[in-house]
Amino acid sequence: MAVNEVWNTVPGAFCMFGICCNSFTRMPLGLLLSLSLCNIMHAIDMQKNIWYAPTKIRSSHTSGRDVLNDYLGNDGYEFVRIGNLLASRLILLLILCSCRGCRWLVEQPEGSSLPNTPRFQQFLSMTKVSWNYFIFVCVCL
Amino acid sequence: MLHFAIVPSVFIKVFTTSFWMGAFNGKTPKRHRLWSNDWGLLQEIHEIGGHMSRAAMQSLPGQSLVKKYHDKNGKLRRVGIPARLKESQCLSCKIIQHAVSCENCECFFPICTLVQGVYSILCGLDCSHHPSTSKGDCDSWRLNICNIFPTYG
Secondary structure (H helix, E strand, C coil): CHHHHHHCCCCCCEEEECCCCCCCCCCCCCCCCCCHHHHHHHHHHHHHCCCCCCCCCCCHHHHCCCHHHCCCCCCCCHHHHHHHHHHHHHHHHHHHHHHHCCEEEEEEECCCCHHHCHHHHHHHHHCEECCCCCCCCCCCC | CHHHHHHHHHHCEEEEEEEEHHHHCCCCCCEEEEEECCHHHHHHHHHHHCCCCHHHHHCCCCCCCEEEEECCCCCEEEEECHHHHHHHCCHHHHHHHHHHHCCCCCCCCHHHHHHHHHHHHHHHHCHHHCCCCCHHHHHHHHHHHHHHCHHHC
């Protein structure tokens, strides 16, 4: 549905993405924002009373995202797998938006580890970035 | 994949900025970060919500989403309050509802305006998606967008 919406936009259109941040943020219980495209569809389907329910809020320490596992986290949990899946789909949508000539905007709470995920880093490596994180890891054996 | 990787690097530039959601009628001063390929848009958002004074933060109506306490070692720690977190989690949804509901208001907040832009684009494809939306409303929204961001025309 999101690909269809992006594909039907005209060049120069604006697409806003805010994927679920419950597994990316460092808040103890993780704030959550629904997928903005779903929210737009919710705004459209308000008359039908369709509600896109958010997923369950979990602890960020439970997700286990850190530099040692490339911020992929403990994928034994479903909400971590969903976060990784949404991150990958987000990157595909961003590439699609860029190819369609659309403007896009990705929103995350401050401190989110989404830009550290491998797919996001891969996307940033494909583009010219004005600012980026640099993480140096020193492993003492 | 190599060709695909080279082509976007020529055309796509990614910019980032951060802003306070409290500056956009948020109940709490929550810091957010944005990534976009539109520098003018991020600059506009940063000019309005990039900085927020401590007095302005304390004047917001929302209660704190976390509870602060000192552990046994005296270190300051924070823990979220689940009920308040659940109330705050669909802020983007509320913004979109607000943007859709204020058809003729003079609301020029960028986020609200941008959501209107997204909605007008969707309406421009087929206005029958939303029963209460007529073509005239879509045109007025698009006109507002063009006034704020001329490149949207």
